[in-house]
Amino acid sequence: MVPHRPVSLVLSYQYPGKYAFTVLAGAVESDPTLADVKLFFPRDRETLLATVKERADAGDTVVAAWSFYSASFAASAEELTWVRERLEGRSVLCIAGGVHATAEPLQTLHAGFDLIAIGEGEHSLRELLARVQRGDEPRDTHGVAWLKDGKLVQHGRGEGVKLDDFPPFAARNAMFGAIEITRGCIYACRFCQTPFMSKARFRHRSVANVAHWARELRRSGRRDIRFITPTSMSYGTADETMNLAAVEELLAAVSEAMAPDGRVYYGTFPSEVRPEHVTPEALALLKRYVHNDNLIIGGQSGSERILQSTRRGHDVETVVRATRLAVEGGFVPNVDFILGLPGEEASDVEATVALMERLAELGARVHGHAFMPLPGTPFRDAPPGQVDDETRRKLDKLASQGRLYGHWKQQVTLAEGIASRRRPRAG
Numbered sequence: 156m157v158p159h160r161p162v163s164l165v166l167s168y169q170y171p172g173k174y175a176f177t178v179l180a181g182a183v184e185s186d187p188t189l190a191d192v193k194l195f196f197p198r199d200r201e202t203l204l205a206t207v208k209e210r211a212d213a214g215d216t217v218v219a220a221w222s223f224y225s226a227s228f229a230a231s232a233e234e235l236t237w238v239r240e241r242l243e244g245r246s247v248l249c250i251a252g253g254v255h256a257t258a259e260p261l262q263t264l265h266a267g268f269d270l271i272a273i274g275e276g277e278h279s280l281r282e283l284l285a286r287v288q289r290g291d292e293p294r295d296t297h298g299v300a301w302l303k304d305g306k307l308v309q310h311g312r313g314e315g316v317k318l319d320d321f322p323p324f325a326a327r328n329a330m331f332g333a334i335e336i337t338r339g340c341i342y343a344c345r346f347c348q349t350p351f352m353s354k355a356r357f358r359h360r361s362v363a364n365v366a367h368w369a370r371e372l373r374r375s376g377r378r379d380i381r382f383i384t385p386t387s388m389s390y391g392t393a394d395e396t397m398n399l400a401a402v403e404e405l406l407a408a409v410s411e412a413m414a415p416d417g418r419v420y421y422g423t424f425p426s427e428v429r430p431e432h433v434t435p436e437a438l439a440l441l442k443r444y445v446h447n448d449n450l451i452i453g454g455q456s457g458s459e460r461i462l463q464s465t466r467r468g469h470d471v472e473t474v475v476r477a478t479r480l481a482v483e484g485g486f487v488p489n490v491d492f493i494l495g496l497p498g499e500e501a502s503d504v505e506a507t508v509a510l511m512e513r514l515a516e517l518g519a520r521v522h523g524h525a526f527m528p529l530p531g532t533p534f535r536d537a538p539p540g541q542v543d544d545e546t547r548r549k550l551d552k553l554a555s556q557g558r559l560y561g562h563w564k565q566q567v568t569l570a571e572g573i574a575s576r577r578r579p580r581a582g
């Protein structure tokens with residue numbers, strides 16, 4: 156047997172990368188060949204630095220990891236620089252992954268990471284740690300990229316995993332989170348990174364597997380269970396249709412696993428429901444099993460033209476109907492909107508604000524986002540979302556009435572940052 160080097164994996168466990176790390180830590184702790192790898196979850200940069208230094212001084216080979224979306228890339232890059240400047244000569248392998256690293260590998264590597272994971276990270280991280288343990292070259296890992304003489308070298312792409320093959324969280328390290336029941340999305344909304352990162356098809360975790368992890372969660376003393384999916388009511392289907400029998404089988408199994416006093420949250424944070432899936436039958440089914448009093452519904456725009464150009468796959472009336480039905484079905488609809496979508500003219504913006512006001516009158520809360528031109532999406536080269544003064548005034552009024560919430564103002568700034576960092580496309 157090859158003797159193992161002691162390895163410490165230090166994960167920058169901060170929002171929003173911590174969601175990916177809860178899953179990836181599960182992939183590491185469930186691999187018997189990595190049983191000796193020690194995992195650390197520092198929640199701020201000072202603790203991260205102290206942990207990295209302490210493990211390096213103890214003689215471990217240290218891997219420090221970051222995961223981020225495009226909106227948090229700048230903050231992660233800045234943290235990396237801050238950490239590197241304080242290592243005082245210690246050798247630490249600094250790695251990154253996630254959707255931004257996958258879409259913008261050169262930009263991410265130029266920020267100073269030693270190597271990055273491209274695509275889904277479960278297999279790549281396992282292989283990389285096994286290599287580090289054996290003293291082999293981590294850059295030979297499948298699915299990673301690095302810089303050689305300033306040029307990108309990429310060794311394949313991390314393949315799409317079968318969700319049942321991996322735990323949804325890291326139970327042994329007591330790091331729990333929402334259970335990912337579906338990865339990838341068949342809808343191709345042009346502003347969204349999900350189909351780019353995880354392919355335009357659904358991969359579902361099986362009912363038996365979800366129930367197994369729900370029991371683990373309950374055994375740990377937790378009462379609440381939540382789910383990650385691109386579209387909650389698409390569970391068990393391969394296309395746009397709903398499979399309510401599959402959703403019911405899932406909710407029944409989870410309710411039993413969490414019994415007697417568990418609380419099941421479905422169709423709400425951190426996931427949402429597409430508006431055309433809000434039907435009386437779907438609502439009645441949810442009412443039988445879930446504890447949430449609200450549903451998060453994707454509305455996105457009040458302009459038919461913009462809904463079409465973004466390929467949302469539904470119209471305005473469907474959003475209004477979903478709101479009405481949700482209220483009648485006993486849920487508070489929280490409807491998502493994106494402000495400043497590409498191609499919007501004044502009349503489109505007016506239509507969106509008018510729809511927000513109309514839904515608020517029907518009993519909805521509206522959730523405002525600013526459009527971000529995300530790398531990897533068809534809209535990556537579009538201008539960042541802007542919100543004009545008149546629209547701001549109307550939105551502030553809705554917010555003062557408690558009908559609007561969200562970080563759209565901060566996102567306007569983040570969107571400008573994303574646009575300012577992108578390179579012009581060749582050709």
Ligand code: SF4
Pocket residue numbers: 340341342343344347348349350385386
């Ligand atoms: S916005 Fe939602 S429905 Fe559209 S592609 Fe993204 S995850 Fe799928």
